[in-house]
Amino acid sequence: MQFGERAPKSGWQNPARFLAMMVAAFSMAVFGPVATAQEAPAEEVAAETAAPTEAGDAATEATSSYTPLGPDMIVGQPVGAEEDFWGSMQFQPQHSPTGEQALWMHDVILLPVITVISLFVLGLLLFVVARFRKAANPVPSKTSHNTLIEVIWTVVPVIILLVIAVPSIQLLLDQYKSPDKDALTVKVNGYQWYWGYEYPDYGMGEVISNMMPEDEAKEKGLPPQLAVDNRMVVPVGEEIRIQTFGKDVIHAFAVPSLWFKLDAVPGRINEGKIFIDKPGIYYGQCSELCGARHGYMPIALEAVPREQFEAWVLSQGGTLPSAEEEAAPAAADAPADGDAPVEAGDAPAEASDAPAEEAEVALAN
Numbered sequence: 001m002q003f004g005e006r007a008p009k010s011g012w013q014n015p016a017r018f019l020a021m022m023v024a025a026f027s028m029a030v031f032g033p034v035a036t037a038q039e040a041p042a043e044e045v046a047a048e049t050a051a052p053t054e055a056g057d058a059a060t061e062a063t064s065s066y067t068p069l070g071p072d073m074i075v076g077q078p079v080g081a082e083e084d085f086w087g088s089m090q091f092q093p094q095h096s097p098t099g100e101q102a103l104w105m106h107d108v109i110l111l112p113v114i115t116v117i118s119l120f121v122l123g124l125l126l127f128v129v130a131r132f133r134k135a136a137n138p139v140p141s142k143t144s145h146n147t148l149i150e151v152i153w154t155v156v157p158v159i160i161l162l163v164i165a166v167p168s169i170q171l172l173l174d175q176y177k178s179p180d181k182d183a184l185t186v187k188v189n190g191y192q193w194y195w196g197y198e199y200p201d202y203g204m205g206e207v208i209s210n211m212m213p214e215d216e217a218k219e220k221g222l223p224p225q226l227a228v229d230n231r232m233v234v235p236v237g238e239e240i241r242i243q244t245f246g247k248d249v250i251h252a253f254a255v256p257s258l259w260f261k262l263d264a265v266p267g268r269i270n271e272g273k274i275f276i277d278k279p280g281i282y283y284g285q286c287s288e289l290c291g292a293r294h295g296y297m298p299i300a301l302e303a304v305p306r307e308q309f310e311a312w313v314l315s316q317g318g319t320l321p322s323a324e325e326e327a328a329p330a331a332a333d334a335p336a337d338g339d340a341p342v343e344a345g346d347a348p349a350e351a352s353d354a355p356a357e358e359a360e361v362a363l364a365n
């Protein structure tokens with residue numbers, strides 16, 4: 001469903017998407033209940049999205065102030081089996097385009113295919129056990145070849161794999177597409193055992209994010225062991241370039257509700273992109289066993305409208321790139337004549353000749 005909705009323009013021109021849509025239509029026809037069950041939450045999400053956007057507009061007016069989002073704005077969070085048994089056994093609802101596409105792939109293609117094949121093979125086994133048991137079939141057949149059946153059991157799996165491959169490769173390509181050239185960059189540093197967030201374009205220090213003590217989290221109505229003291233704040237509805245580093249050992253930056261997981265490896269930069277549909281708080285955890293307190297370095301990502309994000313940057317002592325750009329042309333005008341620095345450069349050269357002459361004099365003596 002979301003897969004088709006996401007690409008209304010290219011749906012009919014792009015053969016891969018067209019085939020995927022055909023598969024979706026077929027799957028929905030055959031597995032209708034699964035598909036419709038998925039649509040209902042999508043509508044709820046749309047309804048929910050409308051409300052925070054209004055809140056975002058209100059925030060636009062109050063540009064200068066930033067207040068961290070409260071517990072009512074938690075969007076991406078795991079649920080316990082006691083709260084929601086089925087929900088706890090499924091993927092978290094997705095809030096990024098690739099996440100929606102991946103969840104669609106799982107719910108509409110993979111699960112139905114797996115279920116049908118498993119039931120079919122189980123049925124065949126039960127049939128063979130019953131039909132060809134010794135009592136019912138005392139003299140076994142000596143048949144060893146049947147060309148028709150052999151062709152069928154080769155060709156049918158190939159077709160099934162092709163049907164899976166088309167949307168799967170499309171998804172893989174989308175997941176690893178580079179972010180926009182001017183996407184906001186966040187450097188995510190994994191430490192034993194906390195996270196550090198750097199915003200190289202905003203002239204601010206690293207934001208260090210530690211797990212919030214359990215009592216404090218409960219007091220504030222935030223989930224214990226997921227809440228942090230300083231969240232990673234990013235603008236909503238924009239591409240964000242995430243670059244991960246391991247500052248000591250390998251960590252992994254993972255936020256399930258945004259379909260994002262990227263290793264943070266010492267000595268190399270890994271890069272991925274995030275696009276968040278909806279303002280709110282998204283929780284994740286380190287997903288690489290990194291030592292004793294691996295389980296206590298949660299990730300809390302806060303997506304807010306651009307104006308709120310900029311207010312946050314200013315509250316952290318950062319500067320906005322737009323302000324720098326305005327200042328930059330003025331600075332560029334001053335050395336535009338250009339000759340002055342060059343002359344200044346010549347002077348030291350002359351000055352350096354002097355000691356050489358002195359040295360010659362000294363040698364001559």
Ligand SMILES: [Cu+2]
Pocket residue numbers: 190191250251252286287288289290294297
């Ligand atoms: Cu870690």
